Amino acid sequence: MNEFEYWTNDAEETAFTMDRRRFLKTTGSGIFLFFRIRDFSFFTQEGPGRPNLKGGPSDFNAYLKIGEDGRVSCYTGKIEMGQGIVTSLAQMLADELDVNIDDVDMVMGDTDLCPFDRGTFGSLSTRAFGPSLRTAGAEARRVLMEMASEKLNIPVNDLATGGGVVFDKSNAKTRIAYAALAKGKKIERTLTDPVVVKKPSEFKLMSKPLTRRDAHEKVTGKAKYAGDIQLPGMLYAKILRPPAHGAKLIDADTREAANVEGARVIRDGDFVAVLHKYPDVAQSALAKIKSKFDIPAPAVDDRSIYDHLLKAAPAGKVVASGGDLSAGEKSSASVHEETYYNAYVAHAPVEPHTAVVKIEGKKATVWASTQAPFGAREEVAKELGFRTEDVRVITPFVGGGFGGKTAHGQVVEAARLARMSGSPVQVAWTRAEEFFYDTFRPAAVVKIRSGITGKGGISFWDYGVYFAGERGSEQFYEIPNHRTTAYNAGWVGGEGSHPFATGAWRAPGNNTNTFARESQIDIMAAKAGADPVEFRLRHLSDAKMKRVLQTAAEKFGWKPAKSPSGRGLGVALGIDAGTYVAAIAGVEVNRKTGEVRVKRVLAVQDMGLVINPEGAALQMEGCITMGLGYALREGLHFQGGEITDLNFGTYEIPRFSWLPKIETHIVDDENSPPQGGGEPAIVTMGAVIANAIYDAVGARVFELPMLPERVKGALHKG
Amino acid sequence: MVETLRFTLNGKPAVVTVDSDRLLLWVLRTDLGLTGTKYGCGESFCGACTVIVNGEAVRSCQTAVKEVKAKDVVTIEGLAGDGPLHPVQKAFVENDALQCGYCTPGMIMNAYALLRKNPRPSEADILEGMEDGLCRCGAHNRIVRAIQAAAKEMHGGL
Ligand code: FES
Numbered sequence: 001m002n003e004f005e006y007w008t009n010d011a012e013e014t015a016f017t018m019d020r021r022r023f024l025k026t027t028g029s030g031i032f033l034f035f036r037i038r039d040f041s042f043f044t045q046e047g048p049g050r051p052n053l054k055g056g057p058s059d060f061n062a063y064l065k066i067g068e069d070g071r072v073s074c075y076t077g078k079i080e081m082g083q084g085i086v087t088s089l090a091q092m093l094a095d096e097l098d099v100n101i102d103d104v105d106m107v108m109g110d111t112d113l114c115p116f117d118r119g120t121f122g123s124l125s126t127r128a129f130g131p132s133l134r135t136a137g138a139e140a141r142r143v144l145m146e147m148a149s150e151k152l153n154i155p156v157n158d159l160a161t162g163g164g165v166v167f168d169k170s171n172a173k174t175r176i177a178y179a180a181l182a183k184g185k186k187i188e189r190t191l192t193d194p195v196v197v198k199k200p201s202e203f204k205l206m207s208k209p210l211t212r213r214d215a216h217e218k219v220t221g222k223a224k225y226a227g228d229i230q231l232p233g234m235l236y237a238k239i240l241r242p243p244a245h246g247a248k249l250i251d252a253d254t255r256e257a258a259n260v261e262g263a264r265v266i267r268d269g270d271f272v273a274v275l276h277k278y279p280d281v282a283q284s285a286l287a288k289i290k291s292k293f294d295i296p297a298p299a300v301d302d303r304s305i306y307d308h309l310l311k312a313a314p315a316g317k318v319v320a321s322g323g324d325l326s327a328g329e330k331s332s333a334s335v336h337e338e339t340y341y342n343a344y345v346a347h348a349p350v351e352p353h354t355a356v357v358k359i360e361g362k363k364a365t366v367w368a369s370t371q372a373p374f375g376a377r378e379e380v381a382k383e384l385g386f387r388t389e390d391v392r393v394i395t396p397f398v399g400g401g402f403g404g405k406t407a408h409g410q411v412v413e414a415a416r417l418a419r420m421s422g423s424p425v426q427v428a429w430t431r432a433e434e435f436f437y438d439t440f441r442p443a444a445v446v447k448i449r450s451g452i453t454g455k456g457g458i459s460f461w462d463y464g465v466y467f468a469g470e471r472g473s474e475q476f477y478e479i480p481n482h483r484t485t486a487y488n489a490g491w492v493g494g495e496g497s498h499p500f501a502t503g504a505w506r507a508p509g510n511n512t513n514t515f516a517r518e519s520q521i522d523i524m525a526a527k528a529g530a531d532p533v534e535f536r537l538r539h540l541s542d543a544k545m546k547r548v549l550q551t552a553a554e555k556f557g558w559k560p561a562k563s564p565s566g567r568g569l570g571v572a573l574g575i576d577a578g579t580y581v582a583a584i585a586g587v588e589v590n591r592k593t594g595e596v597r598v599k600r601v602l603a604v605q606d607m608g609l610v611i612n613p614e615g616a617a618l619q620m621e622g623c624i625t626m627g628l629g630y631a632l633r634e635g636l637h638f639q640g641g642e643i644t645d646l647n648f649g650t651y652e653i654p655r656f657s658w659l660p661k662i663e664t665h666i667v668d669d670e671n672s673p674p675q676g677g678g679e680p681a682i683v684t685m686g687a688v689i690a691n692a693i694y695d696a697v698g699a700r701v702f703e704l705p706m707l708p709e710r711v712k713g714a715l716h717k718g
Numbered sequence: 719m720v721e722t723l724r725f726t727l728n729g730k731p732a733v734v735t736v737d738s739d740r741l742l743l744w745v746l747r748t749d750l751g752l753t754g755t756k757y758g759c760g761e762s763f764c765g766a767c768t769v770i771v772n773g774e775a776v777r778s779c780q781t782a783v784k785e786v787k788a789k790d791v792v793t794i795e796g797l798a799g800d801g802p803l804h805p806v807q808k809a810f811v812e813n814d815a816l817q818c819g820y821c822t823p824g825m826i827m828n829a830y831a832l833l834r835k836n837p838r839p840s841e842a843d844i845l846e847g848m849e850d851g852l853c854r855c856g857a858h859n860r861i862v863r864a865i866q867a868a869a870k871e872m873h874g875g876l
Pocket residue numbers: 756757758759760761762763764765766767768777778779780
């Protein structure tokens with residue numbers, strides 16, 4: 001079943017009608033415009049948590065309201081987790097509707113107020129939502145102008161709008177405010193026909209930098225995250241955890257914990273928790289439980305995992321091919337066969353998974369740190385045996401997600417404990433729990449066999465990806481004979497593959513694929529004795545890709561040279577979420593220690609129309625900084641089902657001292673639709689650094705993260 | 719041991735009667751309802767829980783509440799109080815030095831303490847002073863820029 005079929009499922013029609021009535025009831029009078037976030041065609045089977053969610057409306061999944069106070073509210077199930085849509089979406093809406101941005105409220109991630117939404121991920125918010133929201137804004141403006149035309153008795157063509165007011169073009173004093181038009185009305189419209197939106201030359205807000213609208217709350221400590229929700233009588237729960245995935249509880253002596261003043265021990269089979277009105281007291285009481293677990297002998301660890309995965313891999317599926325591989329091979333002057341590896345990587349948002357659940361009668365209210373509030377609603381309803389519509393999930397600010405908060409076991413735990421205890425309950429995972437229950441970016445392997453002709457052209461390309469997923473494995477170089485095979489396409493893995501849960505991690509699949517592809521391209525450029533930029537350009541026909549690469553080379557001040565040149569410069573290209581990226585990095589390698597210092601990273605992006613250039617730059621910088629982690633340090637340590645990384649002491653993420661000089665540049669492409677911005681720039685980080693290391697010292701690292709000992713190992717081999 | 723402790727909190731006298739070994743982070747967040755101070759790791763790796771005690775940046779997840787007895791504690795809520803934003807906060811806003819905002823209170827408190835000690839920090843001083851604060855969203859270079867801007871605006875004084 002593809003996404004589109006899901007959305008048009010007839011059975012959900014009733015749910016939709018009820019929803020609309022309910023929305024209209026709860027949100028007072030005004031002008032309502034219902035619209036649908038279109039184009040889910042780019043969803044694949046790989047989307048996180050393919051849910052069977054109820055309550056998905058068939059013809060709208062967002063709406064806006066112009067209230068009688070003149071305020072414009074946009075209701076959407078999307079959430080704000082740092083990606084800045086609370087700003088960029090408001091910016092689009094205000095611009096199309098001709099109101100001040102301060103008069104726009106974004107109501108997000110509340111399942112009672114907002115229509116169904118599948119979740120916030122995949123850089124979809126601006127790409128899929130943006131165009132729909134703009135159209136809705138434009139349509140609402142048209143409706144307002146028609147109403148004003150009637151009221152003022154002036155033809156629509158003689159009217160203009162600005163600052164939330166419709167006025168007579170020839171006499172601006174004749175005017176009527178949106179608020180006055182909306183007064184006492186209940187007008188419903190559903191967006192159906194295509195609507196003309198503003199041209200870039202007409203933008204007042206879009207494409208202009210704007211600082212974050214949520215910044216004030218966030219710098220004063222007023223911004224509320226799930227853990228900041230405190231309810232009367234609420235108890236904090238700490239749950240007994242197994243030492244390893246797959247471990248079975250044999251015995252738990254909870255007497256001492258129960259003796260802690262004010263503590264309540266709750267037990268249901270293997271599920272043991274301590275509740276207290278202070279979280280720290282609950283935690284220390286939990287520590288008093290004497291437990292015994294049966295731990296299965298570890299079958300794999302972080303070293304043997306790749307062999308294990310290659311053995312566990314199912315048959316491959318060819319996802320793209322062209323030409324004739326064997327003819328290509330015959331025409332090759334040399335053939336290169338390489339294997340690339342990358343480790344499990346944690347999402348590690350600074351805010352761990354947190355939820356608060358309050359149950360009153362047959363209704364539950366949930367505050368959750370989640371990227372998928374409607375998915376959370378469904379799970380809570382199931383856990384409690386409630387009707388879906390009797391569960392309300394409210395999403396406060398989310399302290400980082402990166403894909404990891406599309407899973408939300410903490411919500412179900414809190415619901416279960418709220419039911420069992422009869423009190424509102426907060427479950428906030430500790431850092432160790434966060435590392436244990438994360439849905440990691442999967443460990444993955446890529447095997448590439450490729451050849452080069454005597455003239456320095458790529459003759460064939462045989463690419464196999466194991467466990468990373470297909471995203472980013474698409475071939476964008478001109479190679480006459482090629483094949484791309486995916487062995488286990490998804491990042492969720494399958495039975496018998498990963499020793500713990502895996503899932504979507506910022507630009508899922510693509511980090512692994514781009515690392516492998518761009519490393520291999522560099523190997524071939526070196527073989528051909530060509531400059532890596534020139535070699536790539538020679539194999540590109542896509543104008544967008546060429547342009548980002550040329551722009552990057554120019555902005556960086558790239559001087560052609562064959563690698564290794566000793567300069568420590570690398571280049572890498574990628575496409576993610578419709579956005580084209582070229583990155584160039586400069587590194588220094590300490591030959592004695594193998595330590596890599598990234599000095600400078602420049603990234604150029606073509607992301608179509610840019611709504612908020614400042615926000616886009618911020619996301620790019622975030623991607624580059626975060627990408628240093630998986631490139632250089634981040635790899636989960638584990639022994640079978642036991643995760644031995646319990647905190648940031650052993651699992652290192654990027655920090656201030658790592659900071660390279662970062663330059664970002666977005667090429668002008670305002671007539672193309674907006675593309676994703678939250679993920680693309682991260683995909684090039686593995687290869688751009690690997691290629692720069694090679695350029696510095698002539699040693700090629702095939703495994704992420706590129707730890708000092710791996711760099712040293714490569715130096716010895718090289 | 720349950721004790722009655724008095725200290726100054728965001729410029730006002732505060733009294734708590736608590737087990738004095740409990741950690742300041744949780745007493746602030748739960749007993750006193752000041753949720754601006756965040757938990758990120760609980761083991762002094764991340765800095766999300768940073769508050770100011772007698773002018774020094776302190777990790778409240780590592781500080782027993784008894785240690786602040788009779789001392790002066792400032793949390794993110796007290797930096798500006800009801801007044802205009804502190805220059806460090808303002809600089810974070812103006813330089814877009816945050817994304818999800820979860821590390822932000824700790825970053826700001828740490829930057830504030832840094833500037834108290836070293837009102838004219840070099841870039842290297844800032845990197846070193848902020849080194850132990852973690853931000854997963856990668857707002858680092860903006861944070862550095864914000865601290866530089868704040869230092870400038872404060873003309874070397876707080
Ligand atoms: S929570 Fe205190 S340093 Fe991380």
